[in-house]
Amino acid sequence: MNKFSPGQISEFQTRLVDWFQKNKRKLPWREKPNWYKTYLSEIMLQQTTVEQGLPYFKKFIDNFPTIIDLANSEEQRILYLWSGLGYYARARNMHKAAKKIRDEFAAEFPRDYKDALSIPGIGPYTAAAILSIAFNKTHAVVDGNVSRVISRIFAISKDIRLSSTQKQITEKAKLLLDPENPGLFNEAMMELGALICTPLKPDCNNCPVNLQCRAQAKNLVNEIPYKSPAKAKKKKFNLVFILRFNNKICLAKRPDTGLLAGMWEFPVKELNAKQFESFGENNLDQNFGIINTGPTVQSPKYRHQYSHIDLTYQAVITDLRDSVVQLSDYYEYKWLNFAELFDYPIHNAHKKILEWLKSLVSG
Ligand code: SF4
CATH class of the missing domain: 3.90.79.10 (Nucleoside Triphosphate Pyrophosphohydrolase)
Structure with missing residues (x-):
């Protein structure tokens, strides 16, 4: 009972994307979108909430309107503007990435997945997010929000910290991905996790895919995803x-x-x-x-x-x-x-x- 039929997958995609188009938040990187805005937002929102990241995104777009402006900046200037957002390796990698994109990819984000992974600070998640959202390439995105949604949709109750569980979730994300509109689909999944399928008290009554959710059907929404306790710091x-x-x-x-x-x-x-x-x-x-x-x-x-x-x-x-x-x-x-x-x-x-x-x- 862990499989979706092609009809169920198609219904899932339609319901989700319809909901997203009506309910998505107005965010500055969604206005006149381009890959550079997607890139900045994806790097900034790692380990950061949208509310915390917003003022930083605006600061960076104002100070560095293009990847070349970012590449040509001093690292200390980037760190100064980043200061307060934490995880500073991201800021330093962003500078290295901008220089590499300027020098090796003619100031364009590479369309090839392997090339994307060669850029400092870009891992499988970020590469999939940028390539799908900015260039509509068929890559499934699995971030924390998507992991939670998928584990509930398929009632995956194993420890979400385990790499075997993450592998299973990634397989399910690929299964559900809409190959016609991968960018839209990925954004919709992330938005569902952020707005409806939240960690505590998900709003299942208003969820566009509640009829297909196994955790909801089995009354396991509060138990899934299961996360083993973190190691003491x-x-x-x-x-x-x-x-x-x-x-x-x-x-x-x-x-x-x-x-x-x-x-x-x-x-x-x-x-x-x-x-x-x-x-x-x-x-x-x-x-x-x-x-x-x-x-x-x-x-x-x-x-x-x-x-x-x-x-x-x-x-x-x-x-x-x-x-x-x-x-x-x-x-x-x-x-x-x-x-x-x-x-x-x-x-x-x-x-x-x-x-x-x-x-x-x-x-
Ligand atoms: S029905 Fe509830 S638990 Fe299932 S995906 Fe929707 S919000 Fe999440």
Whole structure:
């Protein structure tokens, strides 16, 4: 009972696409669409909601109206405009991708799937999405939304994290795909997952394909998809130094590889949990060769979640006797006026510290 007949498939496609054409959201990449807008939106919306991604899409289209403008930009400018969206490797890959498309594909997105996969930051999902939506190529798209819809339509109750389950879901997505209108069909599936077949409380009464949904028929909608618990994240503790000298503040650039590569931050010292809890003014001097001249001011403790790390951190304002600091972990550092800090691509965790500093300055 896991198979759809050709008639059922055709009915599914018609119902879904009709619903999409009447109910799709007005989104800027759907207005006068082209592959560049599809490309930007697909990269930006990975691990990001449409609401979070919208202002960034507008910023990028305004600053880089074409792939050549993006390719010709400085990486630091791209990181600056991306700052706040997280997962910064996407921004750096976007710059590399733009240069490759400009130099090797005459500023056109390649129509061939293998060529598309050769572009930095483009994996099977993004390649399928761009090729189908922008060029109507027959590739099934399976993102988180589509996985959920398909697992419910076919009542697939196995752990959705397993690659064998994802393989099964991809096969089903290929089975349902409308070869005449693959782009429209893929967009419709993603939209159904975003608007109707939501993770919690899906709106089955208004679902265009509810009569063909096995999970609905078996009353399993709340049990599917099943996701095994995530592995515990590694806990890390950072002491963050707001180093001040002559009314300037030190900002440092992270190395060009690894987590948050190329982003700027206030210098950080990683501590273990015990050191972090017992931190006080009297052990400041052991860090960065710092000679502190006055009482310190400490920020509240913050938490920030990365995909594999649960970070707790606290900032401490430290006045120095001179501007020589030992920041060997960093690519470079600068002494900046308070207002100049806002011109640099500072990553999200330290943006919270910047906001805290701003509240001290304005309060
Ligand atoms: S009927 Fe409900 S569970 Fe099934 S696809 Fe539609 S919204 Fe999702």
